[in-house]
Amino acid sequence: MTASRRTPGRRPGGPDTRGEILLAARESFADKGFAATSIRAVARQAEVDAALVHHYFDSKEELFVQAMSLPLDPRQVAARILDGPREELGRRIVTVFLGVWESDEGQQRMKAMLRSVVTSDDVARLMREGMTSMILQPVSQLLDVPDAMLRVSLIAGHLIGMALTRYVVELEPVASADLSTLVDRMGPAIQSYVDG
CATH class of the missing domain: 1.10.10.60 (Homeodomain-like)
Structure with missing residues (x-):
């Protein structure tokens, strides 16, 4: 042999x-x-x-x-956000984003990712590039306006601030507010970025 x-x-x-x-x-x-x-x-x-x-x-x-063991698939997030009329985009963005955070597992993994992003320049760069390619660019293309990336970046900043406030700092009454209340209050603010 x-x-x-x-x-x-x-x-x-x-x-x-x-x-x-x-x-x-x-x-x-x-x-x-x-x-x-x-x-x-x-x-x-x-x-x-x-x-x-x-x-x-x-x-x-x-x-x-x-x-990267992401807790969510950014392509699915983008698809859910883009699926519907433009005038309801703000509500959909808030609903999808907070929905990712609401389960125990989702919250645990998103907190870990958020902490990694703020403590590591390399992780922050990776997440910025990946999320820009898979979520921010598709949403900005839907807006089809010259300052679309600025608008979408402002939306991202608003949502990250909410995530820190509700799930990390746990500032009341935001931390214990029900999801529908947050969507009702934040949806129009996010829509204002969409509409310019």
């Missing part, structure tokens, strides 16, 4: 190939950022063929979501 020889080229998938790809992706996203990371670069770093990366992950965005 002859020993099998390894053929030249990328190695095939092994028992933890997916995990190795995620590790390589995490390192690449951390070193280069979201925009400069490519599927091919991740494949090279993981020493697999790019087709194998595509086998496990549909896109770079999917790879980012999985590699």
Whole structure:
């Protein structure tokens, strides 16, 4: 019986190939950022063929979501926000955003992500690039106005402030207010950014 020889080229998938790809992706996203990371670069770093990366992950965005262990899929968030009339966009944004925070698991994971963002420049850069690509840009395209990115960034600032106030600082009465009250109060404020 002859020993099998390894053929030249990328190695095939092994028992933890997916995990190795995620590790390589995490390192690449951390070193280069979201925009400069490519599927091919991740494949090279993981020493697999790019087709194998595509086998496990549909896109770079999917790879980012999985590699960063995000508590939500930003593409699904954007889809839910964009699904409906423009005049109700403010309410939808608030409803979707706070809905992510309302479950115990969601709140725990979002708090961890928020704390990581404010304590690490690298994590902040990654989240900024990833969220801009997957949420802020699609929403700004819907607005279709010259200052759309400014408006969407103001919305993001408003929502992050609410998350800190309600879920981290737990400032009353915001912390114990019911969700429908917050949506009713915040929806028009967010809509004012949409309408300019």
